[in-house]
Amino acid sequence: MKPAALAQRTARLIASHPFTTGVTLLILVLALITGPIRGPHRPLRGWLGAGAVQLLDGHWWSPFTAVLFTDDLLELIVVLVLTVVLVGASERLMGTWRTALAFFGTAVVGIVVGAVIQVAANDIGELWARNVHGLLVLDAFTAIGGTIMTASAFAGTLWRRRIRVITLLVAIMYLLYSGLPSDFYRLLAVLTGLALGPLLRQAKVSGGWLRSSHHEVRVLLASALTITAVGPVIGLLGSTRYGLLSPVGLLFSNEAPSATSVIQRCQAFAVTRNCFRELTLERINGLGPVLLSVLPLLLLLVAAYGLLRGRRFAVWLAVAVNGLLALLSALYYGILPIASARPSVSPRYWEVTFILALSTLVPLAMAILLVVFRRHFTVMPSAKAVRTYVLLVLGTGVGLVAVYVLVGWLQRDTGFTRPIDIGDLFADVLERFVPVSFLRREPLQYLPTTPLATIVYHNIGTVFWLVAIIGAIPPMLGRGLRRRGTTEDAHVRELLHRGGGDAISFMATWPGNSYWFDPIGGGAIAYRVEGRVALTTGGPFGALGPHDGAIQGFARFCDDNGWIPVFYSVEARYTSLFERLGWSTMTVAEETVIRPQLWATTGKKWQDVRSSINRAQRAGIRSEWTTYAALPLTSAVQLSDISEQWVAEKDLPEMGFTLGGLDELRDPEVRLMLAVDEDGRIEAVTSWLPTYRAGIVVGWTLDFMRRRPDSINGVMEFLIAEAATRMKDDGIEFMSLSAAPLAHTAAAQEGGKDTMDRLLGYLSSSLEPVYGFRSLLKFKQKFQPELHPLIMAYPDPVALPAIGIALVRAYLPGLSMRQAATFVRGRG
Template identity: 55%
Template sequence: MKMIWRLAEKQPFALGFALTLLVAAMLTGALRGPHQQLRLLLGTGYESVVELGHWWSLITYVFFGNGLLELAISLVAAVVVLGFAERLLGTTRTLIVFVVTAVLGALLGILVQGFGVAQGELWSQHVRELWALDPFAPIAGCIMAASCFAGPLWRRRIRVLTLAGILVLLLYSGQPSDLYRVFAALVGLGLGLLFRPQPVDFTWRRSSHHETRTLLAAVVGVVAVGPVVTSFSGGRYGILAPLGLLFSPDVPSAGNAIDRCLLGNITRQCVHELTLERLGGVGPILVSLLPLLVLLIAAFGLARGRRFAAWVAIGVNLGLAALGAWYYGLLPSTGATFVWQPHASHYWEIAVVLVVSVLAPATVAAVLLLNLRRFPVRSRPGGPRAFVITTIASGVGLAALYVGGGWLLRDSFRPPVTFLDLLADVPERFIPVGFLRIERVSFLPGDWMSAALYHWVGPLWWIIVIVGVILCLRSAPGRVDQQGAERLRALLLAGGGGSLAFMATWEGNSNWFTQSGTTAIAYRVVNGVAITTSEPIGPAADGAAAVAEFATLCDDHGWIPVFYSLHDQWRATFDAMGWATMGVGEETVLRPRRWETTGRKWQDIRSSINRADRAGVRAEWTSFRALPVLLSLQIAEISEQWVQEKELPELGFTLGGLDELRDPAVRLMLAVDADDRVQAVTSWLPSYRDGVVIGWTLDFMRRRPESMNGVMEFLIAQTARMMSERPEIEFLSLSAAPLATSPQQGVTGEPSDLPARMLDFLGRVLEPVYGFRSLFAFKRKFQPELQPLIMAFPDAVALPAIGVALARAYLPSLSVREALAFARGLGESANSNNAGSHASASHS
């Protein structure tokens, strides 16, 4: 009861609308919706408004549904979706948007229908007499308006998912109410832009890798649901309805077909439908729906970054396009019976429908193909190959079973079949029943044994495919295998590898172990360069031997070995090997046992702590899995805002993102205000010795743009204070800022040191984008120890290739267009710097 009262205080209009829907359903018929006379009086549409003058129906149509299922969905949408919109917009704005989008959505849709009727357009003619009862149109309008008041993450998600959902209904179902929803959503978006007090940015801002995968997965899921909408929709007027018909398990009614035949319409189509009537049952339904289930599973894998899921989704969508091209293009041209027989004047409209039916899934496949780099997580080596072999072998085996078993039961079919009949019929056992609408059925099963063989060969094969996809998606990705991942964790728990060693567990790394198994090296191969993620993980005494053994491995594979971000004590090892080394940054390390904030140098830190106390901001030490859903969503929103501010994509390699926060060993320190709103977040990676955490390394840092000044200083200071109370904690590393060092031991080197000068140049030009040097200056506020980090490589001649490989490691999703734009920006920056230098010299 308390929860209801709380909701009533926060979203009174949404609860009032839900209650109205419930009362109206009880009074007019909750099971099937209003009766016909009441539907004609309160429902809206072209005939209702234009021909009968029922102008009031432009608002009454939103208070009724079409049955029990729609009522249940609309009640949930009213409480959750409309309620969320009301909390963002406020009750008064929500009421205004609700009424305006309900009226204008239907009115604009009816005007479009009227124009189509006047022009003799096919769709408008077909739906002119349909009446709409739809509570979802104003809900769509309100949530689109509310998106203008949401943060970047939810603003994009609301708009993409809402528009994708209503467009799928329009394209696949094509009812007038689907068109009204689209206009209501667009009107709502326009009202939201008018209500929003701050300036509106119409540009499409960059998404993080995680968010891009989420949106692509949502689109693939919507595409998978689309054919189901057509299959179970009462009307199939949408432009993509032909594509959905390929997956329709419906078959013609025997009674309808017989009636047409008795009226003298004894045609090949009549006889064909009579034979199709025998195809009903569970098997045909499964073979129609299981391919869509494969697509839904692939969408789930896409959200988790699985490359294999991307290939599965590409394959299924290309299959849909091929079926559409064959069904609506090739077969009709060869003289097969076509399901639509429109008037000749409408052939161009039908042609557009058929072309779009093929292009829609092909476009989804093309988009996924262009974004393959967004899905870096690979399945266990050999997994995809085993899936392909299993799929082909099981298909061949089931086809052989069907032909062989059918031959043994040949007299059980009507008419009796020959071997060639069975062989020619094999492909039709594996494709949706809708495809058979244009194929002449030569024979049908006559008893239960032949029926089981006839109907269940296809579903069994699709079930094998689904199981294979699930197993591939669940297999250990990225790393060598699950056993290797467990061995790596065991070595990390034992100790070794330095403060950055936990990064070896991240996706995208491969792990190599010495023959003794006591030492591991995490690396990734980019453009023929094997870059290590940290120093060798294992006993210090075995480190030099592990380096030499790994270098031999790289030589055997033709790779250039590069040891990256090692501490300075490793320099002697590489000097003895004759390798070149150079500084690439400095790690900033705190000693919690000596932590204090007294003195002038700590004034900024003390001010941040005091400011947080006055603002009611508290620090919470937790893990991502322990977070409530609302807090985890806020962290994703903060990260998305940060990514959008950058001119280049999100960095990877030694810089973690949202995906790396989910490891149960990683800890978060959150800044949370009195309203339980996350203001900033930091993540900390553990370092172990003998199974005990002896240090934490800072990785992920994000804050809200409007958060209080000094919130990051507050979080780090609170973390250090907490660790100072734990005697087992030996260090707290603030990590390193790439390409940024102190002047005393920086990467600039002597003027003749070309590699050092190159890194210094990169640090300067990347500063406006990523702020590495500003970050380094920020970390120095904490008076840390500065520990140099080096890069070691066998030959300076390979430096250009190493530089390119490092760039690709940090920016794996950088496109050619973005690289060219960035290069142009560098040129402008260089010209600006030169002009500033000349101006300065002239002034002096």
């Protein structure tokens, strides 16, 4: 970009963000005047900072001035960046005066309410309030957090949810692991912004939890797990630690007392701050114990990566680690009873113990969330991968226990601060695997003194957690039951490139499908098993017809496995074959097909389509034919936003089976047709699945369709028309607008309907208010398509109830009991 153009763009940004510009410059100028390196000096600091004491002394202005100053140069840099990015984004979303009100209003409420609570707690002798009573607060993050939380009410569905979840989690983690008054005020400011946003917007904003796609749930839970895993770093790096979970912050201190002096000074239940600190420092004397406290957090980060990839293995790994941390907290901080009896202790001891015990809640809540939302993680691990990992972890643990006991026994007289026996070793060995922050506050009975004893004492836990981390990586990256191995996946794609299938054959590459390969004809059939029903995804592919042998071979294969074979959404040309087999058939959908080489929009019937094209062109909207991999990050985020808004509007979850979602767009062979305005904003998107013959694309099938709620009318018609024009130029034979599930024009008369017709009719009617399949079929008829019936064939009418349930499970795999009730009420 040329300097002149850059200057003009900068000037426009400044003019459109006056408050952001003004407050950024104000913070910078005030820092330069009062000292950017170490912040304002005393006594000026006492006049500018906020806190309980300052408000009691009548410094009414302090909540305003406290958010305009910083403590040091690094904080100043971070504050300036976040002000430009987050406050700037807030001003763009909700305007200048609302941003100014949110910036100072949330901060004032957070500081004043926080100080009042702090004073009240101090008066009754609460431990945290007494410790932090005289601390000053200079914290611009309080205002920034409140501002972005207020602005979340003005954001789209996707970013509103992400802003709220991440901002709240960060604020809570800072309070738990740092515990300064500023962390408390910041959390209150964030909560104030959560309430203020809908009031300022003066429009209805959903107060409940909006529905999320699998992809978005994975992003949110992975973010939450990452924040809770990184939270202890706040305690590690903080210079002052008052948070409930701050004991782990002792890890990076480099002054470790001698083992003998600690043992002598710290007697049973003589719990003092210095004694607790010295016991912890002695336990972490060396690199191994420091790693032991960090590696479980790294294992959680590995699990978070697996969550992003939809791995069920990552769910249970994170549940196991968080459950272990919660259990250790409960055991070592006094929630659960332990074997040894406790003598009577002072009330202060029990207050400390109760506060520390609250650390159980964070990992426990995270574990519960993962269990509740586990259905969104559909990539199942293979039994072999799970078995291998469990055996590796257990074998490593048992082996390291044996090494510890053996070395300890060999050095029982000389290797420790006192002679030990086998009972001492077994009583202590499990603590060698426990992160330092969870080790009990009772005094140590012995410590190592020789090099060999020290190496084993401090490092067996580190080795164990390293093995657990390294062993968890292959299940996160390798294949799962919902992701085929590279050989099988490559073979399926090779067969698809040969041809011989139908318009939806490419859906065979989607997660959830298994394959039967025809040993005689060389083709394949994709299917999924729901209960005892094997539903095919279309018909055979990979070999030229006739496919009679493949269909009969698959039926025998299902019978051998005790499954009921059901051919779903196959072409009507197979009807005669199924009649010869004695099977029942019924029409379940109609595929709408356009011939691009005959494409034209002339004539009265095409008036609506022509009007949509002209309307889009007048609005400056252009079409773009591309792939997901070729999109810049900003465009990919826009697609996620559009998809999440669509999902959030539904009372039922995102459907699957023959309906693709955001994840299916990422396939490199899938093409996207985007509607993009003059500013680069994506208004709508469609995706197209290829159909091959001898390695050449001969057709495209419409799958994914999404538009922004506020996009112009007719934008989808514009996209389909542009796709047809593109395919005409490329010489494509057919363009399928796909089939709307359970919607067709060839409906049987009421008297001629069998049980399955009525069941699918009920299913279609129930889903219509939510998903609008019949409306979708009517929309596609605007393009004057050929209508090709698609049928379902099944061998045994007695199995109709099981088949109906299998279809519901296939299309709505994440249907809960509450959603099922919504589904049943859908007809009303």
